[in-house]
Amino acid sequence: MADKLKVTVLGCGNSTGVPAIGNLWDACDPNEPKNRRGRSSIVIEKCGKTIVIDTGPDFREQINRENIGHIDAVLYTHQHSDHVNGIDELRVVRFRSKRNYIPCYGNAATFGDLSTRFHYLFDGGNHALYPPIIDFNILGEAHFGKAQDIAGLEIIPFEQDHGTCTSLGYRIDDFAYSVDMYRLDQRAVSALKGVKTWVVDAAAYNQESNPVHANLRTIYELNKEIGAKQVYLTSMSLAMDYQTLLSELPPGYAPAYDGLVIEMDE
Numbered sequence: 086m087a088d089k090l091k092v093t094v095l096g097c098g099n100s101t102g103v104p105a106i107g108n109l110w111d112a113c114d115p116n117e118p119k120n121r122r123g124r125s126s127i128v129i130e131k132c133g134k135t136i137v138i139d140t141g142p143d144f145r146e147q148i149n150r151e152n153i154g155h156i157d158a159v160l161y162t163h164q165h166s167d168h169v170n171g172i173d174e175l176r177v178v179r180f181r182s183k184r185n186y187i188p189c190y191g192n193a194a195t196f197g198d199l200s201t202r203f204h205y206l207f208d209g210g211n212h213a214l215y216p217p218i219i220d221f222n223i224l225g226e227a228h229f230g231k232a233q234d235i236a237g238l239e240i241i242p243f244e245q246d247h248g249t250c251t252s253l254g255y256r257i258d259d260f261a262y263s264v265d266m267y268r269l270d271q272r273a274v275s276a277l278k279g280v281k282t283w284v285v286d287a288a289a290y291n292q293e294s295n296p297v298h299a300n301l302r303t304i305y306e307l308n309k310e311i312g313a314k315q316v317y318l319t320s321m322s323l324a325m326d327y328q329t330l331l332s333e334l335p336p337g338y339a340p341a342y343d344g345l346v347i348e349m350d351e
């Protein structure tokens with residue numbers, strides 16, 4: 086079993102996915118397979134452990150595509166539907182892995198929202214066939230910026246400003262994932278400093294400003310301090326064509342695509 090960190094991009098689309106319903110592709114070339122994007126999520130594998138970040142509406146298809154059956158833990162970035170609505174699929178993950186609970190992690194707002202909307206996964210449904218299946222661990226002030234033992238792996242959660250709410254970014258070794266944010270404060274930048282590979286929200290692309298998502302200018306500015314040698318864009322919208330991005334972006338920057346595998350050297 087490889088000790089090195091392997092990251093697979095399960096999905097790199099924004100909330101609509103690409104194509105959006107109605108087979109809308111907008112600027113994205115329908116003939117480029119890398120433009121077909123599910124909602125944003127990644128899976129991290131190291132030392133035989135498998136951790137998923139977010140379970141969006143495309144979760145079942147993404148997990149099957151990558152042939153993943155067992156999941157040791159789920160990290161949630163925030164409570165928006167495009168990042169959580171596949172949570173019900175964890176019933177099957179739990180059943181397959183013969184455990185009582187799936188360990189999940191996220192901030193208090195995410196716990197509050199999920200435990201209300203999907204209460205039966207937390208408290209049990211109204212029949213013995215539907216036991217509670219989620220063991221939710223709240224990440225708070227004491228955890229941010231510090232390594233946490235999650236499924237035996239050291240993971241550093243940090244807070245990000247997503248405009249309408251606070252999302253969590255996650256760092257593991259020299260890799261970090263910053264989906265759904267429009268700016269980062271100094272604490273977040275400190276947590277990210279020195280990563281080699283950074284997968285980051287770029288949904289605002291070339292918009293002048295956006296109150297929820299980062300644009301390219303913000304990412305370039307942040308990375309001056311963070312120093313990631315390889316940056317992959319995620320949460321990409323219908324305005325972001327894969328080949329156009331490849332030709333526009335500076336060295337060290339690239340659009341992610343669904344199924345992209347990132348192997349980290351230790």
Ligand SMILES: [Zn+2]
Pocket residue numbers: 163165247265
């Ligand atoms: Zn969001």
